[in-house]
Amino acid sequence: MSDVRFIPRPLVRTNQWVIFISAVLALIFAEGWFLIVPLLAGISGIVFKYNPIMNIAKLFLKKKQKDYIPEDWEQQQFNQKIAVFCLSVGFISFLLGWKTAGYVFTIMVGIAAFVAILGFCIGCFIHYQWKMYQYKKANS
Numbered sequence: 001m002s003d004v005r006f007i008p009r010p011l012v013r014t015n016q017w018v019i020f021i022s023a024v025l026a027l028i029f030a031e032g033w034f035l036i037v038p039l040l041a042g043i044s045g046i047v048f049k050y051n052p053i054m055n056i057a058k059l060f061l062k063k064k065q066k067d068y069i070p071e072d073w074e075q076q077q078f079n080q081k082i083a084v085f086c087l088s089v090g091f092i093s094f095l096l097g098w099k100t101a102g103y104v105f106t107i108m109v110g111i112a113a114f115v116a117i118l119g120f121c122i123g124c125f126i127h128y129q130w131k132m133y134q135y136k137k138a139n140s
Contacts, residue, residue, distance in 0.1 A: 006070035007054065014057035015041070016113045019083060023090075023110030032094025032102055035087050042084040046077065079116075079123030083109055 019038040026034040038053070045051030061068070090105035112122045 005073035007073055007076050008065045008068035009071050010061060010068055011054040011057050012071045012076060013117060015053050016117050018053050019113040020110055023106050026106050030099060032091040035091045039087040039091055042080050042087060045080050046084060075124055075127060078127045082123050
């Protein structure tokens with residue numbers, strides 16, 4: 001039996017706040033470079049399983065990691081892929097001068113991060129619907 005991987009909620013929240021604040025700054029200044037920190041951290045988390053934002057935040061935890069509310073690692077990887085996609089499209093769009101696309105994708109990732117901070121995970125909902133679709137398709 002394998003251990004379930006998890007991430008302490010404060011680390012996930014820190015990552016969400018960084019995404020949200022970066023998105024707000026990118027929107028206020030119409031400048032995609034504000035998206036680079038969460039984008040590179042997200043790519044690193046997906047590719048190397050090392051998110052520098054979460055690892056810095058880990059230094060500030062007051063309790064042992066296991067004492068915090070756990071967030072499912074697999075689910076967070078799925079969410080991070082969606083965030084990286086939106087951050088990438090927003091960043092590239094701003095670089096290319098496609099302001100409308102830059103705004104749209106930056107607004108989407110900003111709203112998703114803020115709504116997640118408030119307690120509703122859009123990525124979790126999408127992931128659940130996808131798993132249900134796969135289950136129904138396999139069992140029909």
